[in-house]
Amino acid sequence: MSSEISLAWREPISDDEMADLVRSHGGIAPDDWWATIRPHSLGWVSARDDAGLLVGFVNVAWDGRDHAFLLDTKTRGSRQRRGIGVAVVRFAADQARAAGCEWLHVDFEPPLRKLLPRCLRLPPDRRRPHPSAAMDHADALGRHPVPPVGICPL
Numbered sequence: 001m002s003s004e005i006s007l008a009w010r011e012p013i014s015d016d017e018m019a020d021l022v023r024s025h026g027g028i029a030p031d032d033w034w035a036t037i038r039p040h041s042l043g044w045v046s047a048r049d050d051a052g053l054l055v056g057f058v059n060v061a062w063d064g065r066d067h068a069f070l071l072d073t074k075t076r077g078s079r080q081r082r083g084i085g086v087a088v089v090r091f092a093a094d095q096a097r098a099a100g101c102e103w104l105h106v107d108f109e110p111p112l113r114k115l116l117p118r119c120l121r122l123p124p125d126r127r128r129p130h131p132s133a134a135m136d137h138a139d140a141l142g143r144h145p146v147p148p149v150g151i152c153p154l
C-alpha cells in the first residue's frame with residue numbers, strides 16, 4: 001500500500017463520505033446507510049489519502065463477546081488493486097483481537113476470495129474453494145448461490 005494512506009479505527013465517517021465511497025465503486029448507497037449500521041458495530045477501519053479523502057473501509061460487527069464479523073470491505077473505485085483492501089482487513093483483525101475477540105467470521109465472495117488469505121489465518125479447509133465457489137453467476141431464476149463463509153482464529 002502506498003505510504004500516503006493512513007488507517008484509523010473508529011474514526012468518524014459522515015454519511016455523505018460513506019455514500020460517496022460506495023458510489024465510487026458502482027455500489028448503491030441509501031443516504032442513511034452508515035447511520036443505520038454504525039450502532040451495531042464493534043468498530044470500523046477508515047483509510048484516507050493525504051488529502052483526507054476516504055479511500056477504504058471495512059466494518060466489524062460482533063456478538064458482544066468473542067466473535068467478530070467482517071462486513072462491507074470497500075475501496076474507492078479509482079484506488080483499487082493497490083493493497084488498500086488487504087491493509088484495512090489486516091488492521092480490522094488486529095483491532096478485533098485487541099478488543100478481546102477470538103474469532104473472525106468472513107464471507108468468501110468472489111472479490112474477497114484471493115484477498116482474505118493474504119490477511120487472515122484461514123483454517124486449512126477454508127483454503128480450498130467451496131463447491132459453490134464455482135457458481136459465480138445467478139441461475140435461470142436469478143438466484144445467486146449463498147457465498148461460502150469462513151471463521152478464522154484471531
Ligand SMILES: CC(C)(COP(=O)(O)OP(=O)(O)OC[C@H]1O[C@@H](n2cnc3c(N)ncnc32)[C@H](O)[C@@H]1OP(=O)(O)O)[C@@H](O)C(=O)NCCC(=O)NCCS
Binds near residue numbers: 086
Ligand atoms: C473487493 C475490494 C474491497 C478489494 O479492494 P482492493 O483495495 O482493490 O484490494 P487489494 O488491492 O488489497 O487486493 C488484494 C488482492 O485481492 C484480490 N482482488 C482484489 N480485488 C479483486 C477483484 N475485484 N476480483 C478478484 N480478485 C480481487 C487480488 O488477488 C488482489 O491482489 P493483486 O492486485 O496483486 O492481484 C474492492 O474491489 C471493492 O471495494 N469492491 C467493491 C465492493 C465489494 O465488492 N466488496 C466486497 C464485498 S463486501
